[in-house]
Amino acid sequence: MSMKTIFVxxxxxxxxxxxxxxxxxxxxxxxxxxxxxxxxxxLELAVGTTGLVCFGQAGFFGIGAYAAVLLSPxxxxxxxxWLLPACVVAAGLYAMVVGALSLRTKGVYFIMxxxxxxxxxxxxxxxxxxxxxxxxxxxxMKPVLGDWLDLDKPLxxxxxxxxxxxxxxxxxxxxxxxxxGRALAGIRVNEQRMRATGFSTYPYKLAAFTLSGAMAxxxxxxxxxxDGFVNPELMSWHQSGAVLVMIxxxxxxxxxxxxxxxxxxxxxxxxFQNEAVFGAFAKHWHLGLGLTIIASVALLPRGLxxxxxxxxxxxxxxxxxxxAAPIAEVRP
Amino acid sequence: MSEVLLRGHELTRRWGGLVAVDRVSLELxxxxxxxxxxTNGAGKSTLINLLSGELPPSSGTxxxxxxxxxxxxxxRRARAGLGRSYQRNTVYPSFTVQENCRLAAQARHQRPWAxxxxxxxxxxxxxxxxxxAARAGLTDWLxxxxxxxxxxxxxxxxxAMCLATGPQVLLLDEPxxxxxxxxxxxxxxxxxxxxxxxxxxxxxxxxxxxFRIADRITVMVNGAVIASGSPTEVRENADVQVAYLGxxx
Amino acid sequence: MDLAxxxxxxxxxxxxxxxxxxxxxxxxxxxxxMGVINLAHGSFYMIGAYMAxxxxxxxxxxxxxxxFSTLLVGTVLAVLMGxxxxxxxxxxLYEREHLQQVxxxxxxxxxxxxxxxxxxxxxxxxxxxxxILSATLPxxxxxxxxxxxxxxxxxxxxxxxxxxxxxxxxxxGMMIRAGSTNREMVQSLGIDIKFLYRVVFAAGVAIAVLAGxxxxxxxxxxxxxxxxxxIVCFVIVVIGGIGSIRGALLAALLIGAVDxxxxxxxxxxxxxxxxxxxxxxxLWRPDGFFKAA
Numbered sequence: 066m067s068m069k070t071i072f073v074x075x076x077x078x079x080x081x082x083x084x085x086x087x088x089x090x091x092x093x094x095x096x097x098x099x100x101x102x103x104x105x106x107x108l109e110l111a112v113g114t115t116g117l118v119c120f121g122q123a124g125f126f127g128i129g130a131y132a133a134v135l136l137s138p139x140x141x142x143x144x145x146x147w148l149l150p151a152c153v154v155a156a157g158l159y160a161m162v163v164g165a166l167s168l169r170t171k172g173v174y175f176i177m178x179x180x181x182x183x184x185x186x187x188x189x190x191x192x193x194x195x196x197x198x199x200x201x202x203x204x205x206m207k208p209v210l211g212d213w214l215d216l217d218k219p220l221x222x223x224x225x226x227x228x229x230x231x232x233x234x235x236x237x238x239x240x241x242x243x244x245x246g247r248a249l250a251g252i253r254v255n256e257q258r259m260r261a262t263g264f265s266t267y268p269y270k271l272a273a274f275t276l277s278g279a280m281a282x283x284x285x286x287x288x289x290x291x292d293g294f295v296n297p298e299l300m301s302w303h304q305s306g307a308v309l310v311m312i313x314x315x316x317x318x319x320x321x322x323x324x325x326x327x328x329x330x331x332x333x334x335x336x337f338q339n340e341a342v343f344g345a346f347a348k349h350w351h352l353g354l355g356l357t358i359i360a361s362v363a364l365l366p367r368g369l370x371x372x373x374x375x376x377x378x379x380x381x382x383x384x385x386x387x388x389a390a391p392i393a394e395v396r397p
Numbered sequence: 398m399s400e401v402l403l404r405g406h407e408l409t410r411r412w413g414g415l416v417a418v419d420r421v422s423l424e425l426x427x428x429x430x431x432x433x434x435x436t437n438g439a440g441k442s443t444l445i446n447l448l449s450g451e452l453p454p455s456s457g458t459x460x461x462x463x464x465x466x467x468x469x470x471x472x473r474r475a476r477a478g479l480g481r482s483y484q485r486n487t488v489y490p491s492f493t494v495q496e497n498c499r500l501a502a503q504a505r506h507q508r509p510w511a512x513x514x515x516x517x518x519x520x521x522x523x524x525x526x527x528x529x530a531a532r533a534g535l536t537d538w539l540x541x542x543x544x545x546x547x548x549x550x551x552x553x554x555x556x557a558m559c560l561a562t563g564p565q566v567l568l569l570d571e572p573x574x575x576x577x578x579x580x581x582x583x584x585x586x587x588x589x590x591x592x593x594x595x596x597x598x599x600x601x602x603x604x605x606x607x608f609r610i611a612d613r614i615t616v617m618v619n620g621a622v623i624a625s626g627s628p629t630e631v632r633e634n635a636d637v638q639v640a641y642l643g644x645x646x
Numbered sequence: 647m648d649l650a651x652x653x654x655x656x657x658x659x660x661x662x663x664x665x666x667x668x669x670x671x672x673x674x675x676x677x678x679x680m681g682v683i684n685l686a687h688g689s690f691y692m693i694g695a696y697m698a699x700x701x702x703x704x705x706x707x708x709x710x711x712x713x714f715s716t717l718l719v720g721t722v723l724a725v726l727m728g729x730x731x732x733x734x735x736x737x738x739l740y741e742r743e744h745l746q747q748v749x750x751x752x753x754x755x756x757x758x759x760x761x762x763x764x765x766x767x768x769x770x771x772x773x774x775x776x777x778i779l780s781a782t783l784p785x786x787x788x789x790x791x792x793x794x795x796x797x798x799x800x801x802x803x804x805x806x807x808x809x810x811x812x813x814x815x816x817x818x819g820m821m822i823r824a825g826s827t828n829r830e831m832v833q834s835l836g837i838d839i840k841f842l843y844r845v846v847f848a849a850g851v852a853i854a855v856l857a858g859x860x861x862x863x864x865x866x867x868x869x870x871x872x873x874x875x876x877i878v879c880f881v882i883v884v885i886g887g888i889g890s891i892r893g894a895l896l897a898a899l900l901i902g903a904v905d906x907x908x909x910x911x912x913x914x915x916x917x918x919x920x921x922x923x924x925x926x927x928x929l930w931r932p933d934g935f936f937k938a939a
Contacts, residue, residue, distance in 0.1 A: 112745070118748070120748065166928050167928075169928060170932050172744065173683050173888060174884055176748060177881075177883065177884050178884055181877065181884070181921050184877055185918055185922070188921075191917070192917045192918075236512075239513050243508075243511060243512045243514055244506075244508045244511060244522075245508075245511075245512060246512075247496075247499075247503065247516045248500070248503065248507070248509065251489060251500050254490075254491065254492075255489060257487070258483075260470075260472050261449065261451075262475055262500070262562055263472050263475035263476040264472055265472040265473070266472070306749075309748070309752075310752075313745070313749055349764055351760045352757055352760035352761070352764075354753075355755070355756030355757040356753065356757060357753075358749060358750070358756070359753040362749045362750050362753070363738070363750070
């Protein structure tokens, strides 16, 4: 087994064991982080694998969350078996429409356009009565699966979320080594070459974008169910920016980068908001976050995943290049 | 007796007032290398782009294997048997040689729905990749990262990727660019070996290589064809001597 | 809607559109010429507005100046700030990929927002319209139109005309245009491209700051105004085409009209209209109306 696989298994093992030593705050925090990890994985599929830099992931996240609340019948618990897929499909549908329009653009345009579409969703829930406005709306009763799955209990929610994270990770791992995933990797490196080889790239990109949005919707569903409350800020571009930071911080192009990044980002947030460390400045934690983002992009081009490799290169003395291994001539 | 695999008929491409390709017609037959030569800016690369589908023509038609593909986008033409290599290296530097070829071969067997299958375990793409790499002489370098290859090897890989898609027609844009003598020999050997089952269009600047390997030569100046025929005919053509070969003495 | 109201909305949409154009032109210029996508551009607008609020008492106390002195001081400060920012931060972004630029400038937004929060606070403020410009013009029988809004339009037009003049009629403009198409060539001709970029960047910042200062009396000063402006500018740049000043102007006027009339005719949908418009235009022309100028 490779180092990577061992690392991932260790992470999941730690997550399984965490509730044994953590108090209720710890369980709640890690549940939230795991939800963000699923969101980060969804963005990794779009950005890291396919090269589609989407600045509107929060829109799909928010739609999944709002769908969970809006589709639940008033006063009674919805059945999980249809509510969960409904939320995922809702987010996926919006992603498909956004993708169909946005993928007609390239480069910087694409970034700006995906941001604008997330803003559209934001304004719909912010300004209209549909989403309850700025106050948000409450999920009165959490969905259940028969008699035995009660997501109101924190431990059950934790386990359910962990299961979701593991399934999402496993699914993406398989997808990335499948013919579809390999095609996406080729598209990211050189789309024109892929087209010249015979791949119609637009359907591939649209499918990846839609899947990414659907998975973000799954994360949104979990978020709504966990807190029982949704508000427009879930769709704000700060949220989109935060997810982008997570996958860059963790390391683009690696699934475990999304995991690492989500945890690192959440821990940084906790750190900067900690009054014991920062005193009065704790309420200005955005400042620390902003500086960290700038520093990490500038100094860690391959993210935390690449830190070991970077250190090794520094110690051995070879010049550090972004991305690939050092270039050398191969003698035949 | 030879079948015409690709036919371009009166292909024209205008950019505003500039005519980059001016009513160019040519045919590619199986088992032949048809070279297109001309000075820089003569429109050779544009012509390849028109034939491959990357650029739509202002007028004119393209026929592939007897069908009118003028309205077909590039991927569709590629799947129908039209392969193309580029002037600059377009290999995927972070993938191994094997993966480069395998991904190219995957275009024929795309299987996008099989999300659970390991792509590298699919036998048909693997076999096609090995075969293409072998023909390009890269069998010993299958596991090497493409970015680490020498320039000549990268050009060979470019051809291998072309072959891996199982094409009938090959459009090669300056495959010898930047190569030394030994590498050029190797590449010409490869082209000669591959020639029999394919129709090859070769855009090149290396005149010695062109006259050695081409069965037909078309000469372009300022977007138009000024001569087309066997190498001997072209060499003796007065217009060509004045416009082009004259510069080489 | 009667004629007078219609006329007022037209003037409002013109004023808003021109203001949008001013800010968007900085964004599209910096991207078109230096290839840097700067998310923090909206923050400059916000900084301008807060400057108008915060500097006014200081300027009044120091040399008894009023609104126009504040504008002048603010502009000078903005040029300095832009110059320093380019030297310390943005010059490192030119070689980077778009994603990295997006993230680093996003981090910069957070830094700016918090600095503002620390220095000036998070409250909403109003800025007084200067006395000379506080008159109103009569329109028809009952309605009047504030002169200040016409002043805003005038300033925007004057700046736009100034930009056009510099670009097309001066040596500096020629060098800038050349530098955007071929950086190395310009350098080998002995022109200091770094200095050129610094000038362009500082100008872009100053224009955004000035727009914020001038808009403050009309739109009031509130924390989220930078981000709001930025996203609308994105839409403008997408519709108008990156690097195209002409496209930015037309797109800004269009958005100004859609937004202004939208707020009057369909208040609940007003926020979304602009994006619907963008979606429709993208369906028709994915590269924007005009490619780079």
